[in-house]
Amino acid sequence: MKRIRILAAVAALAAVGAVSAPAFAHHSTAMFDMEHTVNLNGTVKDFQWTQPHTWIDFEVPNAAGGSDTYGVEGMSPSYLGRNGWSKHTLSPGDKVTLTIHPLRDGRKGGFDASVSWPNGKTMYNLPQRGGAAAAAQAK
């Protein structure tokens, strides 16, 4: 899958470190499993449009009949704001699917790869070949 290959390339570059991977100016991807993704179906509790990263607190129903809060980091407003996102892209109460690279330590959180809405629209968080806008149009 093309997208996964690109992500793997980002992660590989970050790991090598000889070239700083631009997707993560601020820190490495070491805490995330960049080779795998997990889909979370739930409700946006909070969308923080902040530097150096955006952040989603995301409520996901659990087996006990309650819900768990996942902490999901995203790219910065510096990147997302120039690639089709804004502070209004997500709002509390939105029911969406987040595709995340999960934390390696097993806690409930990760890095956002993409957001999908019930109407089939998907927006990517990480850079796509040809740019995020092109990837969104291709969907």
Add this chain to the structure above:
Amino acid sequence: MDFNLKRAALTAVLALAAAAPAVTQAAAETPQQRAASYAALGKLPDWEEGVWQIDWSALFGAGGRPEPPALTPEAQAKLDAFRAGMKNGENVQNQNANCIPPGTPQIMQMPYPLEFIFSPGRVTIAIETDSQVRRVFTDGRKHMDDPDLTFNGDSIGHWEGKDLVIDTIGLEPHTEIAQGVGHSDQIHIVERVHQVSPDRIDIATTITDPKILTKPWTVNRPYLRHRDWQIQEYVCEQNNHDSADQEGRAGFKLDNDAPAAPAAH
């Protein structure tokens, strides 16, 4: 000391105090000179239009990896130890994860844009990442004799035709020139900014440091113009979840986590 003598001494002190600023402070421009020095800025390249972002494809290695630095044995040993630490989960983060700016030269290689501001005798480079500012004095002054050591150093510049040449010394001891490669008190950086085409400039960065490098290290990096962007605010402490520990291990703070214990003073 009689009264007159005291008064004479006081007068002398005041005279010295009055004379001192005249030594260090340039004479004020006349309005005509000021208008002329601003008008002269119109002859400079048009880099102040829009902002410039490093070409991400270059960061991703398109066009080949840049030549690595040729390290002295001491610097190589430190880099080897740094890489050995990475295998244990150390050194995977640098201090930028704790919101410490990387300093020059690496601040110029961040993935977000920068802008040039021209004013008489000065080029200011305002960098989005970490809201950093570099002041490059182009008024003919020399480097400070004994500059305080700072993240972006003491920079002077001059124009060679349409190229801007920036000369930097005086860098903070903990900043790095590449991941795992520090610098000594002898570091000297020369950046040549050259416009390749209307919307592309290249910055060739040459680092000299005889205690770290066996020969000068030059890397050329392309930057692309985005005319419709503007620099965004970037306060790293606003919402940082990724603080690293002292050994550079990656951290990730969830909103539900207990607050970290306050650092010991």
